[in-house]
Every structure is written in structure tokens, then in C-alpha cells.
Amino acid sequence: MNVILSRPAPRLCEDVSQAVGDVPSVRLRRVASVCERVDCYVKLESCNPGGSIKEKNAAILVGQAEKEGLLRPGGTIIESSSGNFGVGLAMIGAARGYRVIIVVDAKTTPTFRRMLLAYGAQLAEVQEVDAAGSMQKARIALATSLAQSIDGGWYPCQHYNPRNPDAHALLTAREIEATFGGRLDALVVGVSTGGQLSGLARYLKPRYPHLKLIGVDVQGSVIFDPDPAPYKMTGIGLSFRPPNLDYTAIHAAYVVPENLAYSMCNALARQEGLLLGSSSGAIVAAGLHFARDLAAGSRIAMINPDHGDRYLETIYDQDWLSKNGFVLIPPEHMDVAIEQLKPAG
Ligand code: PMP
Numbered sequence: 001m002n003v004i005l006s007r008p009a010p011r012l013c014e015d016v017s018q019a020v021g022d023v024p025s026v027r028l029r030r031v032a033s034v035c036e037r038v039d040c041y042v043k044l045e046s047c048n049p050g051g052s053i054k055e056k057n058a059a060i061l062v063g064q065a066e067k068e069g070l071l072r073p074g075g076t077i078i079e080s081s082s083g084n085f086g087v088g089l090a091m092i093g094a095a096r097g098y099r100v101i102i103v104v105d106a107k108t109t110p111t112f113r114r115m116l117l118a119y120g121a122q123l124a125e126v127q128e129v130d131a132a133g134s135m136q137k138a139r140i141a142l143a144t145s146l147a148q149s150i151d152g153g154w155y156p157c158q159h160y161n162p163r164n165p166d167a168h169a170l171l172t173a174r175e176i177e178a179t180f181g182g183r184l185d186a187l188v189v190g191v192s193t194g195g196q197l198s199g200l201a202r203y204l205k206p207r208y209p210h211l212k213l214i215g216v217d218v219q220g221s222v223i224f225d226p227d228p229a230p231y232k233m234t235g236i237g238l239s240f241r242p243p244n245l246d247y248t249a250i251h252a253a254y255v256v257p258e259n260l261a262y263s264m265c266n267a268l269a270r271q272e273g274l275l276l277g278s279s280s281g282a283i284v285a286a287g288l289h290f291a292r293d294l295a296a297g298s299r300i301a302m303i304n305p306d307h308g309d310r311y312l313e314t315i316y317d318q319d320w321l322s323k324n325g326f327v328l329i330p331p332e333h334m335d336v337a338i339e340q341l342k343p344a345g
Contacts, residue, residue, distance in 0.1 A: 015095045016091060016092065016095045017058075017059040017062070017092050017095065018059075019048075019049045020049065020055045020171070021171045021175060023044050023045055023047040023048060024047065025041040025042065025043040025044065025179055026041065026042050026272075027040065027041050028040045028042060028268075028284075029272065030271040030272060031264070031268055031271045031272055031288070031331075031334065032334055034288050034291045034338070038291040038292075038294050038296065038298050038300060039298065039299040039300070040287065040288065040291055040300050041300070042274065042276075042280070042284065042301075042302050042303075042304050043301055043302070043303050043304060045303060045304055045306065046277065046304055046305075046306055046307035046308070049091070050091040051084075051087070051306055051310065052083075052084035052087065052277075052305055052306035053084070053196065054081075054084035054087070054088040055084075055087075055088035056088075056167040056168065057085060057088060057164060057167045057195060058085065058089045058091065058092045059088070060163075060166050060167040060171070061156045061164070061167070062077070062092050062093070062098075062156075064163060064166075065154055065156070066096075070154050072152060073097070074098075074099075074152060075098055075153070076099040076100070076101060076153045076154070077093050077100045077101070077154055078102075078147045078153050078155045079102055079155065079157070080102075080103040080157075080158075081102055081104070082104065082108050082112070083108065083109075083234050083235065083306075083310070084235065084306050086112070086121065087112065087115050087119070089102070089121075090102065090115075090116050093119070093120075093121070094120050099122070100119070100120070100122065101121065101122045101124055101146060102116050102122070102124070103124045103125075103126060103142045103143045104116075104123050104124070104125055104126075104139070105126050105127075105136075105138070105139055106127075107135070107232075108123075108234075109234070109310070109313065109314060110313065111309075111311070112234075124142060126138040126139050133229075133230035134228075134239035136238065136239050137239065137240070140159060143157070144157075158195065159243070160243055162244065164193055164194075164195035164198075164244050165195045165196070165197075165199030167195070168195060168203075169200070169202045170199075172199065172303070173199065173202075173203035176204065176301065177203075177204070180299065182208055183299055184300075184301055185211065185212065185294055185298040185299055185300060186212040186213075186294065186298075186301075187200065187213055187302075188214040188284075188286055188287035188290065188302040189214065189283070189303050190236040190279040190280075190283045190303065191215045191217050191223055191224075191242070191245060192235060192236050192237060192242065193242050193245075194223075194243075194244040194245025194246070196305070197213065197215055197245060197246065197249065198245055198249065201246050201249035202246075205249055212252070212290075213249050213250055213251055214250070214251060214253070214290055215245075215252075215253040215254070216253070216254045216256060217237060217253070217254070217255050217282075218231050218233040218236050218237045218255070218256060218258060218261065219257045220233075220258075221237030222238065222240065222241065223241060223242060223245065224253040225344055231258055232258060233258055233282070235277060235278060235279035235306065236282060252290060252343045253343060254285075254290075254341060256285050256286055256341065258282075259326050259328075260281070260338075261278060261279070261281035262315040263334070263337065264280075264282070264284050264334070265277075265280060265281035265308065265315055266281075268281070268284060269308065270331075274304075274308075275307065275316075276307065277304070277310065277311055278314070280304040280305065280306070280308075283304070283305075284302050284304075285337075285341060287302040288338045289338050289339070289341040289343075292339070
């Protein structure tokens with residue numbers, strides 16, 4: 001395997017919003033034995049300029065809001081986000097001169113808070129916890145009231161905005177088409193708002209009917225499993241069923257235990273040189289389980305939503321793992337742990 005030396009010219013961008021997208025996909029080689037039989041790729045959305053796929057949503061939604069006059073010069077962007085969408089809006093907002101207020105809660109990590117502040121965003125904090133230990137509904141309520149009370153305020157509302165999936169129909173799905181063409185058997189996607197999965201389905205399903213879409217969530221969330229329980233994971237998971245998720249497009253769904261997700265993240269860093277965010281561990285574990293039933297030589301792609309640098313103080317920190325009761329699965333037991341995973345009923 002040699003470094004690819006002849007490549008198309010990198011594009012010139014008028015601002016950072018044009019720099020999102022066109023990320024590479026990398027083949028997994030060592031993390032599980034199924035990678036020898038099936039071509040398993042991770043699409044590295046962590047290569048976006050701010051480190052996550054949600055910058056695509058931010059770039060597209062801000063562009064639409066400007067065109068429609070919902071967001072005017074000097075306006076304020078308000079959103080509820082535990083991390084990446086907030087960072088994406090803070091990044092695009094900084095480049096276009098908007099004030100940005102992100103509603104966060106106790107689960108928002110110090111790293112995400114520092115990233116938001118570094119882009120010049122302001123933080124608004126909620127305290128109310130619901131019966132399932134979630135603060136998502138309180139965050140949405142605060143974002144709604146801020147948007148109503150601030151003159152020139154615009155709330156994209158990623159959870160309920162039917163245009164949330166647009167970015168992935170317009171950008172991510174076309175990148176997948178350009179990279180893999182029709183030669184892709186399964187696509188594995190983490191789910192929270194459902195924006196990624198529904199946008200990808202909208203573009204890819206009619207064109208590639210054989211492509212199986214796999215949805216991935218974390219244990220404790222209610223997207224695919226009605227029993228709520230507390231969980232530490234950010235990025236995937238929700239305390240209500242996402243209105244933007246097209247359940248009919250999903251061939252199989254997985255609800256992955258956090259311990260397996262974090263073990264997979266650490267294994268990907270050490271065995272593949274890929275330092276990815278916590279949801280990626282769940283997505284890859286589910287993808288490798290699904291790959292076991294594919295014919296030899298099949299191709300599966302898993303979407304890595306964000307970079308691992310924002311989790312150095314959590315899932316890549318031994319003290320944090322121990323304090324929270326997580327015990328990493330050693331590499332020699334990873335095949336068995338993947339095998340034991342089951343698709344949700
Ligand atoms: N993983 C991470 C790290 C995320 O930030 C998100 C978005 N919250 C997702 C997965 C799920 O994406 P979506 O909201 O489009 O379903």
C-alpha cells in the first residue's frame with residue numbers, strides 16, 4: 001500500500017462553509033477478523049474543518065436561512081446541541097459575523113464548551129432533568145424561548161426541522177456515490193436526530209435499492225428500544241423518538257452497549273491509527289457485526305461522525321473510564337464481543 005500521489009486539485013474556498021465535505025474513506029485492516037473477508041470502510045467525517053459531520057448541516061441550514069431572510073446580517077443563531085452541531089454553527093456563525101448562543105447541559109463536556117467559546121459562541125445552560133435522566137427537552141424549551149425573545153434570533157431546531165436531513169442528501173450521499181458508485185452493499189449510520197440516516201436514504205435508496213441502511217444507537221436511548229436508562233454517550237441517543245428519522249428506510253438497527261463502543265474506539269486508535277469520537281465505536285461495532293453475514297468481497301461503509309480529540313478527557317482517559325465503571329475489552333476478545341451483539345427486535 002503506497003501513499004496516493006496523484007490526486008485531483010484541492011478546491012479553493014470562499015469561506016469555511018465551502019471547505020466542508022469530500023472526506024476520505026479508510027479501510028479497516030486489523031480491528032476484527034471480519035475485515036479480512038469483507039471490505040469494511042470508515043468514512044472519515046472527522047476530516048471536516050471543525051472535526052465533525054454536523055458542519056454540513058450548519059452550512060446548508062445557515063445558507064437556506066439567509067436566502068429566505070430568516071437570518072439577516074447581525075442576527076443571532078440559537079440552538080440546543082450537546083456538541084457537534086453547536087460547534088458547526090459556531091464555526092459558520094463566526095465566519096459570517098453572527099452571534100451564536102448554544103444551549104448546553106451538564107453532559108456537555110469541558111472540551112466541547114471550550115471549543116464553542118473558542119469560536120466566540122455564548123453558552124446558555126439548563127438544569128432540569130426528566131424522569132429518564134435527560135435534559136434534552138429542557139434544552140429545546142430554553143432554545144425556543146430565547147429565539148422568541150431575541151430580536152433577529154433564528155433557531156434551526158435540528159430535532160424538528162424537516163430540512164435537517166438536506167445536508168446529507170445534498171452532500172454526504174453524493175460523496176458516497178462518488179467514492180463507491182453502486183459497489184456498496186451496506187451503509188452504517190449513527191442516529192440521534194435522524195438527519196444523517198434520513199438524508200442518505202432520500203438520495204441513495206431510489207438509486208441503489210440493494211443498499212442496506214443500518215441504524216445505530218446507544219443502550220439507554222429510546223430511538224430503537226422503548227426502555228430508557230441513563231447513559232454517558234453524547235452524539236447518538238435521544239430521550240424521544242426523532243420526528244426526522246425515516247424508520248421505513250432502515251434494514252437493521254443496533255442498540256450498542258457503551259462499554260463495547262468505548263472499547264472499539266480505543267481499539268481503532270491503537271490498531272488502525274484512527275482516533276474517532278465515541279459514537280464511532282458503536283457504529284463500527286454494529287457495522288462489523290452486520291459484516292459477518294455479508295458474502296466474501298462485499299463492501300460496507302460506516303460513517304464516522306466526529307474526531308476523537310474532543311473525547312481525550314473521557315473515553316480515552318483511563319481514570320474517567322474506571323470512575324464510570326467501564327472496563328475496556330482487550331483486542332483478543334473483540335471478535336467475540338462483536339459476535340455477541342444483536343440487532344434490535
Ligand atoms: N454521532 C455524533 C458524534 C453526532 O454528533 C451526531 C449528531 N448529534 C450523530 C452521531 C447522529 O447524527 P444525526 O443527528 O444526524 O442523527
